[in-house]
Amino acid sequence: MAAEHRWTATRVFLVALALGCLTARGLTHGDAALHVATADAIVGRGTDALELDVGELWVPTARVAGGLLYDDGRGLRMAASPGLAWLAVPGVALARAVEGRPIGDALSPLFTGRPPRVAIRRAQADARVIAFALLAPLFAALACAFVYRGAVALELPPRARWLATLAFALGSPMLAFAGSDWTQLPVTAAVAYATSELAARDRRGRGPVAPIGIALGLAALVRPDALALAPLFVAALYGIDRSWRRSPSRGLLRILAPLALAVAALAAVGLPASGGGWRLDELPRGALGLLLSPQTGLLVYAPFVALAPLGARREPLAPALVGPPLVLLVIYGGWFDWPASLAYGPRFLLPALPALALLFGRATARRPDLALAGAGLVAIGFAVELPGALLAHVRLPEGGPLAPAFVAAYRAWADDPAVGALGVDCASTYAPAFAYASLLAAALGLAGEAWHLRRRLGP
Numbered sequence: 001m002a003a004e005h006r007w008t009a010t011r012v013f014l015v016a017l018a019l020g021c022l023t024a025r026g027l028t029h030g031d032a033a034l035h036v037a038t039a040d041a042i043v044g045r046g047t048d049a050l051e052l053d054v055g056e057l058w059v060p061t062a063r064v065a066g067g068l069l070y071d072d073g074r075g076l077r078m079a080a081s082p083g084l085a086w087l088a089v090p091g092v093a094l095a096r097a098v099e100g101r102p103i104g105d106a107l108s109p110l111f112t113g114r115p116p117r118v119a120i121r122r123a124q125a126d127a128r129v130i131a132f133a134l135l136a137p138l139f140a141a142l143a144c145a146f147v148y149r150g151a152v153a154l155e156l157p158p159r160a161r162w163l164a165t166l167a168f169a170l171g172s173p174m175l176a177f178a179g180s181d182w183t184q185l186p187v188t189a190a191v192a193y194a195t196s197e198l199a200a201r202d203r204r205g206r207g208p209v210a211p212i213g214i215a216l217g218l219a220a221l222v223r224p225d226a227l228a229l230a231p232l233f234v235a236a237l238y239g240i241d242r243s244w245r246r247s248p249s250r251g252l253l254r255i256l257a258p259l260a261l262a263v264a265a266l267a268a269v270g271l272p273a274s275g276g277g278w279r280l281d282e283l284p285r286g287a288l289g290l291l292l293s294p295q296t297g298l299l300v301y302a303p304f305v306a307l308a309p310l311g312a313r314r315e316p317l318a319p320a321l322v323g324p325p326l327v328l329l330v331i332y333g334g335w336f337d338w339p340a341s342l343a344y345g346p347r348f349l350l351p352a353l354p355a356l357a358l359l360f361g362r363a364t365a366r367r368p369d370l371a372l373a374g375a376g377l378v379a380i381g382f383a384v385e386l387p388g389a390l391l392a393h394v395r396l397p398e399g400g401p402l403a404p405a406f407v408a409a410y411r412a413w414a415d416d417p418a419v420g421a422l423g424v425d426c427a428s429t430y431a432p433a434f435a436y437a438s439l440l441a442a443a444l445g446l447a448g449e450a451w452h453l454r455r456r457l458g459p
Contacts, residue, residue, distance in 0.1 A: 001211035001214040003281070008151070009145070009148050009152070009186070009333075010445075011445050011448055012144065012148050012161075012162055012165050013141065013144065013145045013148070014144070014441045014444055014445040014448070015169070015440050016140065016141045016144030016145065016169045016443075017141040018332035018445075019140070019144075019169055019170070019175065019178060020136065020138070020140035020141050020143075020179070021137045021177040021441065022179075023034060025148065027129055027132070027133065027178065027180070027181065029181075029342055029343075031181075031183065032180070032181040032182075035082075035084045035085045035088065035183075036062050036083050036085070036088065036092065036128060036129055036132040036181075038085035039085040039086070039088040039089050039092040039128070040096070040128050042086070042089050042092075043089060043096055044096075044296070045091045046358065051102070058073050060263050062214065065143055070077065079297050081183070081221065081222060081224055081266065083183070083186075083218075083220075083221035083222030083223070083225060084181070084183050084186060084222050085137070085222070087135060087222070087314065088131070088132045088135055088251060089187060091131035091132060091134060091135065092128045092131050092132060094131060095126075095127035095128045095130065095131035096127075096128060097357040098127065099126075099127040099128070101123060107120070107455035112210070113210070114151055117352070120304060128147035132181060133181060133184070135181060135185070136177075136178060136179055136180055136181050136185055137178060137179070138259065139185040139186045140169075140174060140177070140178035140185060140189075141385075142189045142192075142193075143168070143174065143185070143188045143189040143192045143354065144165055144169045144174070144195045145191035146167060146189065146195070146196045146198075146354065147164060147165050147168045147169075147354050147357050147358065148162075148164075148165045149194050149196040149200075150192065150195050150196035150199045150354065150358050151164045151165065151358060151361050152179060152200050153203050154194055154203070154358060154361075154362060155342060156358075156361050156362060157213070157365055157366045159364070159365075159371060160361040160371075161174060161219075161361060161363035162361070163356045163360075163361055163371065163375065163378070164358055164360055164361025164364075165361075165376055166303040166378055167302075167357050167360055167361075167374070167377075167378045167381070169303060169444075170378060170381070170382045170385070171303070171304050171377065171379070171380070171381030171382050172301065172302035172304070172305075172353050172357070172381055172385070173301050173302060173344065173345035173347065173353070173385060173388075174188070174350070174353060174387070174388045175381075175382065175384050175385035175386070175389045176344040176345060176388035176409070177343075177344070177347065177350060178389065181405040182347055182350075183184035183223050184223070184347055184348070184350040184351060185219075185353045186219070186222050186353045187219045187222050187226050187348070188222050188350050188353065188354065189225070190216065190218050190219035190222075191215070191219055191226070191229065191351045191354055191355075193211075193217075194212045194215040194216055194233060194320075195320060195321070195354050195355060195358065196252045197211050197212050198212060198217070198227065198233060198237070198317060198320050198404050199317060199358075201237070201240070201241070202240045202316060202317055206241075208252050208254075209237060209251050209255055210254040210255070210257075210258070212233055212237075212255060213230075213254055213255035213256065213257065213258040213259055214258045216229060216230050216233065216255075216259060217258035217259050217261060217262035218260070218262070219263060219351070220233075220259065220263070220266070221260040221262050224266055225328075225331055226325050227259065227262075227263070228250050228328075228331060229323075229324055229327060229351070230255070230259055232255075232323035232327065233319070233320050233458075234252065234255060234317045235319035235320075236316075236317050236319040236320040237251065237255075239316060239317075239318075239319065239345030240317065242376045251299070253264075268431055276336070277335055278331075278334045278335055279334055279335060279336070279338045280344055282334045282335070282336065283330065283333045284333075284334070284339070285333075286332065286333035286334055286335060286338035287292070287329050287330070287333030287334075288333075289333075289338055289339065289401050290329060290332060290333055290346055291329070292340055293339070293401045293402070293403035294401075294402055294403065294405075294407075295339050295400070295401050295402065295403050295404060295405055296338070296339045296340060296343070296345055296346050296347075296405070297346065298345075298346045299407075300345075300350050300404070301344075301345035301381065301384055301385065301386065301406070302345075302346075302353065302356070302359075302381050303354075303377045303380050303381050303382055303384075304356075304360050304374060304377040305325075305356045305360065306377065307360050307363045307364070307370060307373070308356045308357075308359035308360045308363060308364075308376065309359070309365075310359075310363035310366070310367065310370070310418060311358075311359035311360060311361070311362030311363035311365075311366065312362075314361055315359075317443065320355065321355040321358060321359055322355070322359070323353065324352045325349065325352035325355065325356060326356050327350060328349050328351065328352050329349070329352075331348075332348035332349070335348070339401060344385075344388035344405055344406075345384075345385070345388065345405070348360075348374055350357070368371050380455055382408065384406045385406075385408050387409030387412070388406065388408060388409050389403070390413065391409055391412055391413060404421045412450065420449075433456060
């Protein structure tokens with residue numbers, strides 16, 4: 001009898017890892033330049049970091065505090081939370097150790113190709129930049145794995161599990177951002193892990209809550225606005241666990257302690273105020289734009305989320321699954337730069353996608369007749385995300401809220417003679433290394449599939 005064809009968790013993870021490796025392309029925006037410079041300064045014990053020229057990205061940097069500060073014409077100001085830089089320290093330290101040594105010279109052919117043409121020119125061939133860029137596929141793959149783990153914990157049937165995971169990995173902005181180092185990537189991975197832990201606790205009726213607090217604390221270290229998601233997870237725990245309602249203090253302490261440490265660390269760094277960047281009168285326009293705008297609308301760049309509300313009915317984890325998209329919509333809908341500038345699609349809403357993918361999977365599980373339509377929406381999302389995954393963000397002109405970025409990306413992909421024959425942006429100087437990693441991941445996936453079929457079919 002023929003074996004039933006099912007996607008295993010290992011295969012989903014390997015495909016997601018291969019996807020992240022294929023789309024990783026180094027530094028494509030000024031934020032990443034500041035973070036890699038900060039990581040280099042931390043490793044160098046406060047010495048001057050890389051001198052990155054990102055003038056083409058309109059982010060004037062200063063060689064002060066490792067690039068953590070920038071000059072906006074009113075004096076030096078902090079550019080961003082240093083959490084992503086801290087996460088990059090091990091890779092940057094290793095890159096510093098091998099750079100200029102025989103092992104580094106032996107590995108360099110894997111990471112060099114055509115001359116760099118990304119706006120950050122002098123840094124592209126630097127081993128520290130390469131090490132920093134490897135964070136992107138790592139967090140993308142982890143986030144995909146945690147979404148699948150959450151789908152298992154929610155006891156979704158196999159078809160709904162892989163459909164939810166593929167919707168997250170291929171049919172959403174995860175595909176485009178898997179190759180860049182925006183701070184939303186590690187936050188998304190942390191939130192996906194916290195969500196999967198919460199779902200597993202709901203299924204078992206018990207379990208540790210400290211990992212949820214630690215994950216949210218790490219997310220807050222990278223982006224302080226992740227603190228706004230913590231009350232949603234506390235509310236979900238309170239709703240599913242009777243012991244919390246009887247004596248919530250112990251569980252609250254285990255969640256709030258890591259968050260308090262994160263807040264203390266952020267306070268010690270001394271992050272500046274937003275400077276009036278959020279306005280209530282901007283919220284209606286910004287929220288509508290984040291949902292529907294051709295430039296950055298969630299329903300445009302991740303159309304599968306249109307089915308997510310169907311999975312929210314009678315959901316015991318509603319605060320943690322329905323709440324994050326709404327909270328992030330309010331936070332960034334009122335932000336003066338809600339389109340997120342050079343980002344491809346709704347970058348600010350990326351941490352809400354794990355919950356939306358799980359709700360989408362639950363919707364297709366409850367309504368099997370929607371599975372085909374759901375797969376079609378994932379395919380549409382993939383078509384919208386593909387050029388953003390293969391082109392550096394800086395190649396796309398900034399337009400207004402009604403200017404569809406994916407149309408500009410396809411136009412650049414088709415018309416620009418500087419783009420490779422397969423549409424891959426040749427600006428990445430180390431693309432071959434990611435191709436090798438993807439081939440290895442694919443080979444492992446095929447080997448796992450062969451082993452799976454052999455077990456089902458017998459000798």
